[in-house]
Amino acid sequence: MRMRSSAGGRDLREFSFEEEAPGRCGRWRGGCSSRRWPPSSRRAPSPSRPSSNRSPGKGPRAHCWSSRTAGGYGRRWLSAATAIARWMGFSEPRFVGHMAFRGLADYAGAGGQPFEPKVNYIYGRGLRAGFVPVSPTKVYWFICFNSPIPGPKNTDAEVLKREVLELVRGWPDDLVAVMRSTPDAAVVKTPLVDRWLWPGVAPPASRSGVVLVGDAWHPMTPNLGQGACCALEDAVVLARRLAPAVLAGGDVGEAMSGYERERWGRVFPLTARAGLVGALVQWGNPVVCAVRDGVVIPRLVRLGPFLEHTNFECGLLEPVAPSP
Ligand SMILES: Cc1cc2nc3c(=O)[nH]c(=O)nc-3n(C[C@H](O)[C@H](O)[C@H](O)COP(=O)(O)OP(=O)(O)OC[C@H]3O[C@@H](n4cnc5c(N)ncnc54)[C@H](O)[C@@H]3O)c2cc1C
Numbered sequence: 001m002r003m004r005s006s007a008g009g010r011d012l013r014e015f016s017f018e019e020e021a022p023g024r025c026g027r028w029r030g031g032c033s034s035r036r037w038p039p040s041s042r043r044a045p046s047p048s049r050p051s052s053n054r055s056p057g058k059g060p061r062a063h064c065w066s067s068r069t070a071g072g073y074g075r076r077w078l079s080a081a082t083a084i085a086r087w088m089g090f091s092e093p094r095f096v097g098h099m100a101f102r103g104l105a106d107y108a109g110a111g112g113q114p115f116e117p118k119v120n121y122i123y124g125r126g127l128r129a130g131f132v133p134v135s136p137t138k139v140y141w142f143i144c145f146n147s148p149i150p151g152p153k154n155t156d157a158e159v160l161k162r163e164v165l166e167l168v169r170g171w172p173d174d175l176v177a178v179m180r181s182t183p184d185a186a187v188v189k190t191p192l193v194d195r196w197l198w199p200g201v202a203p204p205a206s207r208s209g210v211v212l213v214g215d216a217w218h219p220m221t222p223n224l225g226q227g228a229c230c231a232l233e234d235a236v237v238l239a240r241r242l243a244p245a246v247l248a249g250g251d252v253g254e255a256m257s258g259y260e261r262e263r264w265g266r267v268f269p270l271t272a273r274a275g276l277v278g279a280l281v282q283w284g285n286p287v288v289c290a291v292r293d294g295v296v297i298p299r300l301v302r303l304g305p306f307l308e309h310t311n312f313e314c315g316l317l318e319p320v321a322p323s324p
Contacts, residue, residue: 001303005293006124009172012297081216088212089203093193093219096275098282099147100190100222101164105131105139105181112136115174122175123293126284129168131178139178142222143167146282150191157184192221194275197268205263206256213238220271223278224309230267233314237262243320270309 001015082092107113119132131141145167154160161184168176196202197218205212214231238259245255283289 001119001121003121003123003297004172006122006127006129006168006171009122010293012123012293013301015303017303081212084210085212085216088207088210090212091195093195095150096192096194096221096278097146097148098144098192098221098278099150100142100144100192101160101167101187102140102142102190103164103179103182103187104134105141105178106137106183106186107139107181108137110181113139115139120175122172123281123289123297124171125286125289126282127167128281129171129175131175139181141175141178141182144192144222144278144282146284154189157187160184160187160189163189192278194220194271196271196275197264199264199268204257205260206253209252211238211256211259218267218271220267221274221278223281224270224274226270226274226309229310229312230270233266233312234259234263236314236317239317240315243317247320266312273309 001017003012003014004010005012086092105113113133113136115131115133117133119130121130122128126146127143129141129143131139134140143164161179161182164179164187165176168179195218205217213234215227217234218230220227220230238256241255241259241262242252244250245252281292283292
């Protein structure tokens with residue numbers, strides 16, 4: 001992982017996952033890439049293709065549709081989820097005062113992307129960006145910036161791309177080059193929102209046989225890179241609770257309540273922590289940014305403790321006997 005300042009691209013710190021947080025890279029941000037890709041991986045998986053995750057001898061673990069990290073979230077922003085959560089008594093997700101652009105640069109026509117398998121962060125004032133190669137031909141990037149209101153939803157791809165390039169004018173060349181290598185249609189703009197599930201205040205996660213998982217239940221800001229990870233963990237835990245109840249004709253409502261009890265302790269603290277981290281890293285005050293760039297990042301940040309939250313084991317889904 002490499003951290004730089006937007007001012008002249010000065011290096012602030014370089015971390016090695018292997019040395020400081022062995023085994024964590026694959027659990028952070030849903031799996032960054034600390035390895036070289038084998039030639040057989042030349043073709044990036046389609047973001048909407050179902051991925052069947054089977055481990056030999058252990059039966060099916062989870063069958064899931066991979067999340068559309070750079071596409072789906074922004075375009076159909078919480079539409080169905082918001083309506084159902086409202087019906088269940090939840091408040092609207094809260095806009096936290098930050099917006100994000102995300103994109104997927106495509107280097108297929110250039111014979112592959114030229115980057116080391118590293119996560120790159122660049123910090124400015126009230127503005128930060130990052131990019132990471134995710135396949136031999138694709139590089140994912142993001143930029144978060146402060147904004148008092150989300151503003152009107154704009155889906156004009158060309159306008160969005162221009163807006164992004166304007167935000168990073170004068171920033172390190174490699175970041176700008178990644179953004180320029182992104183097809184206009186692969187850029188999305190998203191308001192960052194969350195909803196804190198305060199104990200005693202938040203309504204139950206299920207009602208009348210409907211249960212919430214993922215962002216529909218606990219939208220969190222992306223500052224810890226855990227929203228999609230938690231959505232997948234929810235799915236595994238819920239399936240493990242529901243399967244026996246459904247097969248035995250038991251109490252599905254109780255299974256859903258058990259799922260909520262099991263998951264709340266994981267998702268509430270993460271939502272809160274992600275919100276607090278976002279408030280810190282998005283500060284635009286020049287003195288705070290100077291301390292961050294001069295002291296906090298170079299001397300104080302430790303990768304192992306910082307990634308502690310990724311150390312979560314939600315277990316496997318054991319096969320269940322089919323109903324007669
Ligand atoms: C800038 C940014 C960066 C992020 N980075 C990370 C990261 O690094 N790691 C991480 O783990 N998470 C990250 N996240 C969070 C992650 O994207 C979400 O937590 C995750 O996508 C939630 O998954 P979900 O399945 O609950 O919801 P979604 O991914 O939103 O899926 C909901 C689906 O429902 C569909 N839908 C909506 N309405 C309807 C309807 N009426 N009918 C049918 N379908 C409908 C939508 O099209 C969508 O496909 C990031 C989020 C943002 C905004």
